[in-house]
């Protein structure tokens with residue numbers, strides 16, 4: 001199970017014993033202070049890997065039980081589909097804003113010839129925040145895609161492409177992170193090139209995701225080509 005760390009918002013992945021009960025999975029924390037249990041009290045969204053398949057789930061604390069939760073797997077009906085579509089756009093908007101801020105910083109540095117270590121520190125800060133937000137976003141999407149595909153089997157090819165892009169993006173982020181963390185001097189042009197590669201790839205990914213998923217999730221009846 002992956003939760004959002006209640007302190008940092010970063011993904012936290014742990015092995016949890018779950019018992020199936022009807023359409024829910026019941027999970028009990030060893031004690032009330034268990035990090036994943038505390039995470040779920042703050043943010044009830046979780047991603048469960050069940051037999052290698054990611055599932056988006058929502059945790060509801062068990063009544064009269066201090067450290068137990070029922071995990072309800074996401075099911076995409078008409079209302080839920082519209083809610084997912086709205087949420088997707090909000091998250092993409094936030095991620096686009098962070099990307100634009102990082103890009104503006106790079107532009108400023110190139111014209112003002114600012115001290116490179118300072119820039120690198122600022123960019124690194126942006127990158128760490130952005131990378132964590134994006135990792136969480138993609139992780140949750142991978143879980144939601146399972147339910148979306150069940151409700152809209154015609155989306156399978158688009159969802160496959162999006163899943164593959166999530167992996168490509170995660171590799172590109174690791175490269176960029178290494179470049180920024182590295183002690184090796186890097187030319188600001190090289191950094192810019194790498195940044196643009198990641199940013200452009202992401203913008204394409206967001207656009208493809210919106211073009212292919214939003215119509216189906218909003219129920220306008222159009223199946224993407």
Ligand SMILES: [Fe+2]
Nearest residue numbers: 138141162209
């Ligand atoms: Fe995505």
Ligand SMILES: [Fe+2]
Nearest residue numbers: 137141206209
């Ligand atoms: Fe997305």
